[in-house]
Ligand SMILES: NC(=O)c1ccc[n+]([C@@H]2O[C@H](COP(=O)([O-])OP(=O)(O)OC[C@H]3O[C@@H](n4cnc5c(N)ncnc54)[C@H](O)[C@@H]3O)[C@@H](O)[C@H]2O)c1
């Protein structure tokens with residue numbers, strides 16, 4: 001029986017992927033085998049020594065201490081693309097809210113509750129509606145920073161709306177490049193994107209390199225009247241610089257899923273309570289993907305969509321499987337294989353892959369492996385974690 005600690009509300013459709021005869025699921029456990037979470041901020045001390053894996057039902061893993069998990073041999077999974085459509089749809093709403101007086105118009109109509117004469121009301125609205133006039137998106141330029149799962153869907157949608165699309169992504173994967181419409185004009189740097197766009201939308205992860213990326217210097221490139229949308233992460237944008245740019249007329253509007261106190265109450269800001277992925281569909285998709293990946297790792301040692309471990313899947317063969325995490329340095333695999341050979345254990349199949357500072361091995365063997373042998377492997381210098389599956 002594996003114990004799964006859930007630290008947020010996880011869709012039942014995902015939890016159903018972890019059958020009750022194999023899994024106990026609860027929001028409190030002292031020694032869980034794995035953690036399943038969404039935006040809960042996890043500290044290294046919250047991760048019990050028993051934890052073998054962490055799965056984030058969502059895209060961003062900045063709430064998980066990934067480097068610490070890597071050092072401890074714990075793979076961290078996410079669910080790439082599973083909530084991208086939900087974010088895309090909200091960004092399209094953001095674009096229309098940012099181009100027309102929709103919120104202001106709605107707020108105005110709601111002040112007129114005392115008017116009982118329908119004809120008078122209609123007359124007043126016809127007179128006042130000019131205050132809420134906007135501009136069309138068609139023909140305007142959208143700059144997309146980060147052209148991954150969300151950025152590429154937004155590029156398609158914006159082109160369908162008749163917008164011109166420019167994009168910037170210095171780390172674009174080959175798969176993401178294939179998904180991108182050819183009409184997207186790729187920018188060589190952020191300054192070029194900021195100087196061309198009427199609307200700029202951010203869809204990149206928060207990393208050391210992207211924290212505070214949108215700062216005063218970058219915003220000084222904006223076309224006057226530009227509208228900035230942040231549905232990525234709060235930390236990517238320097239809020240003080242955004243407020244200065246709004247007050248200087250460099251930015252016309254800031255629309256964000258990550259409110260901070262100084263932004264509340266401003267007319268030139270639209271704030272949403274981190275609801276980019278808050279749809280039934282996205283919550284189901286993320287939970288199903290995260291749970292499936294966790295299940296395959298706990299039961300088979302296979303790794304799909306990990307942010308810190310190599311991708312590795314091996315069909316089961318032999319009597320037992322060893323899953324070994326070690327530092328990515330020479331000779332460790334040789335030492336493991338020698339221990340098995342000395343014990344007359346035949347290797348039926350195996351796969352070894354590395355990613356940055358760690359290596360991961362799945363070794364299928366022809367006979368059972370004793371606890372003493374596992375302890376010998378675990379004691380090797382450079383071996384971080386050994387599981388007998
Ligand atoms: N508001 C929400 O609820 C919500 C929902 C989902 C995702 N997100 C955020 O959006 C981010 C993107 O999600 P995704 O699913 O598109 O992820 P993704 O991994 O598919 O795409 C991210 C893209 O950003 C690119 N990138 C990395 N560094 C960059 C840089 N310095 N400049 C420009 N691009 C850079 C990557 O190469 C990648 O193509 C997530 O990391 C998460 O923080 C927010």
Ligand SMILES: O=C(O)CC[C@@H](O)C(=O)O
Nearest residue numbers: 038039058059060277278
């Ligand atoms: O779980 C959520 O609601 C938000 C998820 C989102 O921020 C993500 O990074 O995928």
